[in-house]
Amino acid sequence: xxxxxxxxxxxxxxxxxxxxVTSLGAGKTDNWNRLTAGESGxxxxxxxxxxxxxxxxAGAVDFVTVDPFSSTSLSERLAVMATxxxxxxSGIGSKGDFPGPMFLAxxxxxxxxxxxxxxxxxxxxxxxxxxxxxxxxxSGQFTRFHRRxxxxxxALNLAETFxxxxxxxxxxxACASGATAIQLGVEAIRRGEADATLCIATDGSVNPExxxxxxxxxxxxxxxxxxxGASKPFSKNRDxxxxxxxxxxLVLESYDAAVARGARILGVVAGCGELTDSFHRTRxxxxxxxAIGCVRKTLADAGMEPNQxxxxxxxxxxxxxxxxxxxxxTAAVFGEHTPNIPVSSNKSMVGHTISAxxxxxxxxxxxxxxxxxxxxxxNYEVPDPAIPFDVVGNKARDARVTAVMSNSxxxxxxxxxxxxxxxxx
Amino acid sequence: xxxxxxxxxTGIGLLSSLGEGxxxxxxxLTAKRVNVDETRLxxxxxxxxxxxxxxxxxxxxxxxxxxxxxQRIGVYAAGLALDSAGVKGNQEILSRMDMxxxxxGGERDLKVDLAIMNxxxxxxxxxxxxxxxxxxxxxxxxxxxxxxxxxAGNIAIVHGVCGTSRTxxxxxxxxxxxxxxxxARIGAGQSDIALVGAAHNGDRGDLLMLYEFGEFSLKGPYAxxxxxxxxxxxxxxxxxxFLVMESREHAEARGAKPYAKLTKVVADLARRKxxxxxxxxxxxxxxxxxATDDETAVITGATGAEPATAExxxxxxxxxxxxxxxxxxxxxxTIEAQFPLGLALAALSISRGALYPANDPTGFxxxxxxxxxxxxxxxxxxWQGEGMALVEAVK
Numbered sequence: 001x002x003x004x005x006x007x008x009x010x011x012x013x014x015x016x017x018x019x020x021v022t023s024l025g026a027g028k029t030d031n032w033n034r035l036t037a038g039e040s041g042x043x044x045x046x047x048x049x050x051x052x053x054x055x056x057x058a059g060a061v062d063f064v065t066v067d068p069f070s071s072t073s074l075s076e077r078l079a080v081m082a083t084x085x086x087x088x089x090s091g092i093g094s095k096g097d098f099p100g101p102m103f104l105a106x107x108x109x110x111x112x113x114x115x116x117x118x119x120x121x122x123x124x125x126x127x128x129x130x131x132x133x134x135x136x137x138x139s140g141q142f143t144r145f146h147r148r149x150x151x152x153x154x155a156l157n158l159a160e161t162f163x164x165x166x167x168x169x170x171x172x173x174a175c176a177s178g179a180t181a182i183q184l185g186v187e188a189i190r191r192g193e194a195d196a197t198l199c200i201a202t203d204g205s206v207n208p209e210x211x212x213x214x215x216x217x218x219x220x221x222x223x224x225x226x227x228x229g230a231s232k233p234f235s236k237n238r239d240x241x242x243x244x245x246x247x248x249x250l251v252l253e254s255y256d257a258a259v260a261r262g263a264r265i266l267g268v269v270a271g272c273g274e275l276t277d278s279f280h281r282t283r284x285x286x287x288x289x290x291a292i293g294c295v296r297k298t299l300a301d302a303g304m305e306p307n308q309x310x311x312x313x314x315x316x317x318x319x320x321x322x323x324x325x326x327x328x329x330t331a332a333v334f335g336e337h338t339p340n341i342p343v344s345s346n347k348s349m350v351g352h353t354i355s356a357x358x359x360x361x362x363x364x365x366x367x368x369x370x371x372x373x374x375x376x377x378x379n380y381e382v383p384d385p386a387i388p389f390d391v392v393g394n395k396a397r398d399a400r401v402t403a404v405m406s407n408s409x410x411x412x413x414x415x416x417x418x419x420x421x422x423x424x425x
Numbered sequence: 426x427x428x429x430x431x432x433x434x435t436g437i438g439l440l441s442s443l444g445e446g447x448x449x450x451x452x453x454l455t456a457k458r459v460n461v462d463e464t465r466l467x468x469x470x471x472x473x474x475x476x477x478x479x480x481x482x483x484x485x486x487x488x489x490x491x492x493x494x495x496q497r498i499g500v501y502a503a504g505l506a507l508d509s510a511g512v513k514g515n516q517e518i519l520s521r522m523d524m525x526x527x528x529x530g531g532e533r534d535l536k537v538d539l540a541i542m543n544x545x546x547x548x549x550x551x552x553x554x555x556x557x558x559x560x561x562x563x564x565x566x567x568x569x570x571x572x573x574x575x576x577a578g579n580i581a582i583v584h585g586v587c588g589t590s591r592t593x594x595x596x597x598x599x600x601x602x603x604x605x606x607x608x609a610r611i612g613a614g615q616s617d618i619a620l621v622g623a624a625h626n627g628d629r630g631d632l633l634m635l636y637e638f639g640e641f642s643l644k645g646p647y648a649x650x651x652x653x654x655x656x657x658x659x660x661x662x663x664x665x666x667f668l669v670m671e672s673r674e675h676a677e678a679r680g681a682k683p684y685a686k687l688t689k690v691v692a693d694l695a696r697r698k699x700x701x702x703x704x705x706x707x708x709x710x711x712x713x714x715x716a717t718d719d720e721t722a723v724i725t726g727a728t729g730a731e732p733a734t735a736e737x738x739x740x741x742x743x744x745x746x747x748x749x750x751x752x753x754x755x756x757x758x759t760i761e762a763q764f765p766l767g768l769a770l771a772a773l774s775i776s777r778g779a780l781y782p783a784n785d786p787t788g789f790x791x792x793x794x795x796x797x798x799x800x801x802x803x804x805x806x807x808w809q810g811e812g813m814a815l816v817e818a819v820k
Contacts, residue, residue: 051553052560108573108594110530111634113555120542127543130535130630131466138637146639146808151529151573152595156809159694167692167810169602170595172528172574180591184606191613208556216565276524276590278581281491281569290587411569412578414590 004255006270007303010190015420016263017090017251018363019082022350023059023244026081032367035375036396040228040349042242048208055220057227059244059351060206070112074204076154078247078356079104083162083200090251090263092196093163100194102164103184104155105177105201107355111149113209119145154202164198175315175410176274177201178248178358179418183272185252195257201359202247211243217282219319231352232379233316233345234323234387241317244351248359267366270403270419271302277413283321284409288329294415295333295405302419304403306334309341309419311374311399313365313406314389316345317352322409327387342399344392348378358408358416365404365420373398429612433676433683433819434772436510436669438502438622441756441766442472442662446505447773454770454781459755461647461660462628468644470660471627472757474498488583493532493570496579499624502665503580506620510669511681518679519585523616524577525607526592527600527623527761531571533631537562576624586620597726598692598810599623600764605690605812607670617675622667625759632661641730641807649754650729651738651789657731659807662757666765668772683819684772689714692812703736706811707803708743714801714815721799721815722748722780724771726763729753730807737805738789748793754784764812767802771816774800 006012020027023041024034034041041059047069050056064081066073093099120128123136136142147153155168173180178201185197214220221230221240231242258265275297277290284291299306315326331338346364353360368374373396380393403421408414439446442460443453462471479497482504483489489497507513512522541558544550569575574592581587593599593606600623610616626632636642636659643658670687691713695706723741727734741749752766759766774780780797783790802814 049553049556052557054560106594108530108571110533110571111638116538116542117545117550120546123546126547128539128546130539130633131468133539133542134469134630134633134637134642137634138640138642140640142638143640144638146635146641149635149638150596150808152598152806152809155595156694160696167598167602167605167694167812168595169593169606170599172572172592172594173590174572174574184591187610187615191609191615193609209559212556212559212563213568215560216563217568274589276577276581276587278585278587281566281575281578281582412572412574412590413581413587414574414578 012255013186013189013252013269014255014258015250015266015366016092016253016258017086018266018366019085019249020360020363021061021078021081022246022353022360023061024350027085028367035349035364036373038376038378038394040378042227042230042351044227047206053211054215054222055211056224057230057242058206059242061245070148071204071207072109072148072154075106075202076157078204079158079200079202080161082247082249086249086251092251097163098198100196100198101166101188102159102168102198103181104158104168104170105181105355106154106170107203107205108172109149109151111145112207115145172355173410173414174412175354176358176408176414176416177355178360179408179416181359182250182269182362182418183274183416186269186272189252189254196251196253199252200249201356203353203355204245205354206243206245214243221318229379231318231348233318233348233377234384234389234391235380236382236384238318238320238323240319242351244353246350246353246356246360248356248363250359267369268421270421271298272418273298273301274416277415282411284325286325288325288332291325291329291409291415292332294417295329298417298419304419307337309403309405311368311401311404312341312343313361313404314343314345315407315409316347318347323387327389339390341390342374342392342397343389344374344377346375361406362418362420365406368404369401369420369422372401430614431673432608432611432670432687433673434668434685434687435671435676435681435683436506437684437769437772438506438509438667439769440477440498440502440665442475444475445477451773451777457782457784463645463647466630469633470643470645470647472660472662473628474626474663483583491566491569492579495531495624495626496570496576498626498663498665499576500579500583502624503620503622503667504584506667506669507584516585518618519587521588522586523588523619524580524586524590525603525619525621526577527603528573528576528592528594529761530573532629534563534567535631596760597763597804597806600761601692601804601810601812604764604768604814605692608687608690611670611672618671620667620669622765623761624665625663625762627661627663627757643729649785650727650751651785651787653729657729659728659730659753659758662759664756664759664762664766666762666769668765668768684776685816686819688815688817690814694809695811697809701736703733703805703811704739707737707740710813714813716799716801716815718744718747721801722793722797723801723803724750724752724767725803726767727751727753728758728807733805733807748780749790764804768814768816771800771802775816775818
């Protein structure tokens with residue numbers, strides 16, 4: 001059999017399994033039903049006291065519990081749930097034996113406050129300094145915290161559970177992490193290094209310090225009441241993003257490997273692109289140049305023209321800067337075709353799942369292709385005249401969708417985009 | 426698949442407890458100098474960064490203020506690497522240069538942390554008060570000095586490295602995978618030139634916490650890595666190590682000279698619950714490199730933590746006569762930075778035509794006569810992750 005290649009002679013990369021957990025629910029069915037019904041997963045935070053917080057709502061995944069709680073353990077649990085669903089759908093390998101490498105997008109890990117305080121209460125001296133504190137850390141009572149809070153811990157546990165091959169790669173490219181995990185998986189298959197890759201992205205970061213940190217950067221919406229109304233991408237009165245949790249997992253395979261084992265092909269990752277912004281640590285270059293370059297690189301990687309894209313799953317964070325920049329960048333690349341492209345932001349309903357967002361939104365994009373229905377951008381009551389996108393406002397829209405561009409533009413100048421299509425070109 | 430393209434190391438940037446730049450490192454290694462501090466965080470032993478004026482590579486004070494020390498070390502070393510490769514300021518190349526950084530997290534505000542922890546221990550931290558303290562006392566931009574991907578972000582801002590930017594995490598394994606991924610991408614033609622490296626600041630009480638949970642830290646007095654049998658552990662070290670890697674064609678086309686070539690990088694995740702797993706992992710990786718015992722030397726990032734170091738030593742014991750150098754003796758353990766440090770020293774040794782002298786009172790490290798043509802860089806993480814790379818002279 002001659003290998004099936006794309007127009008650049010590379011193996012075609014297809015998706016054969018997807019799993020998802022967000023504040024809307026566990027699994028593709030619940031997520032898709034609630035997403036297309038325009039429901040919001042954003043609620044007032046109940047996980048911890050919200051006294052003194054400027055922002056008091058989030059898209060926390062409260063229906064999943066881990067004990068003892070830590071954001072790291074929740075991230076791991078969400079990743080396991082999403083991966084089990086993806087593997088179940090794909091039918092690849094066997095239980096505990098995935099025949100390829102893993103790429104994991106995960107939030108940076110550090111010892112969290114409940115655990116810090118647990119150690120503090122065990123320090124024998126009063127008014128202790130760091131050395132006394134360290135002596136208690138090293139007393140042998142807290143070995144479990146080393147196992148939990150090393151950066152490699154989530155990947156280690158997932159690799160053992162799912163039997164992925166080789167050294168698992170944990171990565172962070174901030175808000176673009178999920179897209180980067182997919183991109184790394186695509187590259188490995190295109191190199192011929194693997195026939196299948198497991199790409200996972202997870203984030204369980206709704207904890208006090210993480211919320212304070214984003215709040216201090218004035219990145220979060222403070223329109224707490226009602227919480228469901230806070231995330232309003234492309235609206236004139238948008239005022240920041242809403243932190244959220246979730247996980248997405250995708251099984252990627254070469255088209256040939258998928259066909260050979262008779263797998264159902266859910267879609268194609270036709271192109272990936274990435275371009276770094278050197279403008280500022282938290283702000284995108286206002287001229288949108290890096291985002292423009294990123295989108296162009298992605299089209300070039302897919303070998304597609306702008307007019308072949310018929311839906312954009314936007315980064316659409318609902319921050320004043322991002323949404324405007326995203327329009328400018330899109331308009332610069334798509335020109336006259338821009339008004340013909342329906343645009344939507346899933347973040348209006350699930351919030352910003354940060355490290356997971358790129359994968360979560362890639363999965364929603366693939367579901368959009370499958371159902372030929374574009375999820376709405378809710379809370380779109382006061383359109384921003386500076387952003388004349390064809391926003392799919394408030395109600396889902398049936399449409400012919402053959403190729404979706406999914407964008408992720410993040411802190412630290414991290415820009416990544418994906419193009420997802422139905423069938424191999 | 427087509428034959429992979431040859432990957433050259435054309436730039437090396439080093440800043441560490443020994444100083445900055447290749448000459449300073451070569452001189453210090455030859456003199457067997459070690460910069461160790463047993464008092465600052467006593468009883469914990471650390472290797473602090475050598476005095477450095479960051480202005481030389483980070484000219485804007487505003488940029489320096491937005492970073493914590495680990496980032497300054499990294500951005501500085503990245504600048505040295507770009508200088509060394511002759512691409513500093515070359516916008517055409519930098520705008521398409523790929524970057525893979527291995528990173529942990531940045532410095533915390535220990536003063537704020539300790540005040541909260543003391544208040545709580547004394548029962549003076551009502552529910553919810555932690556929010557208010559964090560909101561009022563944390564410096565807003567400290568978050569940016571802590572985020573793993575902001576070392577890469579700062580390198581992009583200060584030096585303009587703006588192709589792709591990926592940050593790998595996961596302690597020692599993260600930089601092994603960074604090198605492995607860069608070599609794979611360049612080898613397959615997915616990248617022409619890449620900046621790969623990591624940075625670590627060992628002078629951090631907040632970082633010692635994590636390793637002390639597992640009782641991995643070396644307590645004074647200092648001892649070389651191979652002499653820690655009765656008192657295992659690692660001393661945190663301070664290193665920024667970055668490499669410019671590029672395809673041979675790309676280097677030749679711009680007239681760049683190689684320090685060495687990076688022939689192969691392999692990595693593993695041994696199931697360490699089984700005793701001897703590290704030894705087995707290293708045994709399985711060694712033949713994949715194509716190194717020959719007669720010709721090669723080993724630069725290892727052996728941590729001094731057990732049982733990993735003993736298991737690595739058991740593997741090395743199967744190759745008697747091999748000249749071994751443990752970077753941990755001289756530099757301490759720099760977690761993510763240890764593997765790129767090993768690659769840098771291997772490439773430097775090959776380019777200087779000599780393996781630097783042994784520094785080991787136990788006699789495990791032996792001298793090697795003549796110029797090395799091959800050096801294997803090895804890493805077995807203190808808790809997980811193993812890998813090897815083969816660095817060779819360009820013929």
